Amino acid sequence: xxxxxNRMNGVGKCTLYECFHAKVKGDxxxxxxxxxxxTKSQDGSIGIGRLSSGKQLAFQVCQGCPDFDDMGPPVPxxxxxxxxxxx
Numbered sequence: 001x002x003x004x005x006n007r008m009n010g011v012g013k014c015t016l017y018e019c020f021h022a023k024v025k026g027d028x029x030x031x032x033x034x035x036x037x038x039t040k041s042q043d044g045s046i047g048i049g050r051l052s053s054g055k056q057l058a059f060q061v062c063q064g065c066p067d068f069d070d071m072g073p074p075v076p077x078x079x080x081x082x083x084x085x086x087x
Contacts, residue, residue, distance in 0.1 A: 017075045
């Protein structure tokens with residue numbers, strides 16, 4: 001669902017777990033549409049550390065993003081991250 005319509009109606013935050021434009025390349029996560037997740041990062045990308053540990057990936061730039069492309073319901077917290085496997 002392009003345009004973030006599913007989330008802009010108040011049904012939670014837009015997260016990278018749910019957006020088709022969130023891509024992983026090497027050890028970085030970036031936006032295929034060119035939005036910058038972090039201003040501190042040279043290219044706006046983030047490290048995969050948060051993803052690997054299952055932490056929240058809801059950045060301010062994603063909230064109300066006109067290009068947010070919803071993959072469906074959020075990934076449950078207990079199913080996020082691979083560093084937490086087996087705990």
